[in-house]
Amino acid sequence: MSEKTKQKLVQEPQVEHEDLNVLMQRRREELEELKKLGVEPYPHEFNRTDFSKESIDSFKDDAPQRTVMLAGRIMSIRRMGKASFCHVQDSQGKIQVYLKKDDLGSIYDAYKLFDIGDIIGITGFLFRTKMGEVSIHAQKLTLLAKSLRPLPVVKEKVDEQGNKVVYDPFSDKELRYRQRYVDLVVSPEVREVFIKRAKLISGFRKFLDAKNFLEVETPVLQPLYGGASARPFVTHHNALDVKLYLRIADELYLKRLIVGGYDGVYEISKDFRNEGMDRNHNPEFTMLELYVAYRDYRWMMELTEGMVHEAAVAVNGSSTISIGEHTIDFKPPWKRITMFGAIKEYTGRDLRGKSEEDLRKTCKELHIEIEAAQGVGGLIDEIFSARVQPHLIQPIFITDYPVELSPLAKKHRSEQGLVERFEAFANGQEVCNAFSELNDPLDQRARFEEQVKLRARGDEEAQPLDEDFLRALEYGMPPTAGLGIGIDRLTMLLTGQTSIRDVIFFPQMKPEK
RNA sequence: GAGCGUGUAGCUCAGUGGUAGAGCAUCUGCCUUUUAAGCAGAGGGUCGAUGGUUCGAUCCCAUCCACGCUCACCA
Secondary structure, X not given: OOHHHHHHHHHHHHHHXXXXXXXXXXXXXXXXXXXXXXXXXXXXXXXXXXXXXXXHHHOOOOOOOOEEEEEEEEEEEEEEOOEEEEEEEEOOEEEEEEEEHHHHOOHHHHHOOOOOOOEEEEEEEEEEOOOOOEEEEEEEEEEEEOOXXXXXXXXEEEOOOOOEEEEOOOOOHHXXXXXXHHHHHHOXXXXXXXXXXXXXXXXXXXXXXXXXXXXXXXXXXXXXXXXXXXXOOEEEEOOOOEEEEEOOOOHHHHHHHHHOOOOEEEEEEEEEOOOOOEOOEOOEEEXXXXXXXXXXXXXXXXXXXXXXXXHHHHHHOOOEEEEOOEEEEOOOOOEEEEHHHHHHHHHOOOOOOOOHHHHHHHHHHOOOOOOOOOOHHHHHHHHHHHHOHHHOOOOEEEEEEEHHHOOOEOEOOOOOOEEEEEEEEEOOEEEEEEEEEOOOHHHHHHHHHHHHHHHHOOOOOOOOOOHHHHHHHHHOOOOEEEEEEEHHHHHHHHHOOOOHHHOOOOOOOOOOO
């Protein structure tokens, strides 16, 4: 490092200090004053024994005085000279603290330098104020972490009807996503969404573990990607000097594990797709994939409805969820209908056996815009997406898809041109995708070759041929049922969020500045 | 990728061709059961960035940046 560079590094913090706004300068000054008063601004621990909500809920007016020790962040302060109230927030919520100079002595002077955002420990006894709020009468106050940056102050009030009214919520979406830590501090409902997300995932795990499926991990960095139609992220391994792809799906590796002899495997993990971003797409997202040997897609439908139902109950405590004017009930059994059956039900047209020309005519009659390149399968899918999917409010399985759309699914046992595949829909959105897995290695090779042709024609999302996967199938894979569930979108559905960014802690953003 | 919109104090937002305002937050004073605490006073801004028009731009114009919404693409 050059002398010049060294100097620059040394000077940088001071330069930064001069750039601070008055609020942050003030807090740094307070920090120094606190140190002068002998207050350690960043102690190592605090042995709390109590939490806000538990303390409030357990309070009884006629019971003997109870001392509690809890810790949290100051969210509001109301000073009245020689006494003060503040609200302290911990993981369970907020509790009011009453601080009196007579009881606290010299630390009360230090407390004058405390701010909204500081993290403190409180020891005191529970009581009810004149206004009726269960609070802590502080006997001891400990600073646990001095905050140097002002937090957005969100004020709230309970109106006559008992509804909580929030004033000036922290609402700038860009700031909320970029500084999610702030969003989480000031918005309990945001914290709640992510708690529900965790409950969904742990609900799935419990369900699958109870059935003795093995949770596994497969490579994120892959020499060849596959298992879905999407463009991958590309990276490079220096030591091997090879190109690697970030996985777009887990499918092909998990099926290799079924070949290896496990009866059931699942993986909950991030996939990466190098595509556009919108309210339903984030470049990295979480999938559950599950494969079970000796089962088919009909068996998988039963498992799916049972698993999603249990997870919905785990998340919301109920099998139903209200979205807009709809109440969606995940209780099994879910309705089942074939894709052609559903199209007939909602358009009155039977598309079975129709030629590409017929289908184009139908699209025109139904005022559905299509592209020249689309084949029979693509056209059927367009009609389904436009005329059927929006009507699928209650959970429903749509079964038996055109073979062209599903290069990894097994051909239907009785219907020509179809595969044994189902997708579940709810609230007009896809919930999962599953099929009887293709285990005929020769058929799989032919399907891959179709994909290679599409690729040669410029379809960047067509799947590359995976010779090692074919080798695995050639050793023999038992009949297998497979399932994929997008965790982010299911979380959206179960928490009533309309953007994927509201169910991902740190959604992808362009870099700042 | 296209259209529309937004960007002003820490946060939420007004506003104007003559270099800016409110509420909360902050600071000072008063206040020992307050709660959107209150009362009195004060400080705080590169008005997203860069160009242009103009005597003068935060405002008008252009470009760029970031974000949002809708659509397209995409499962």
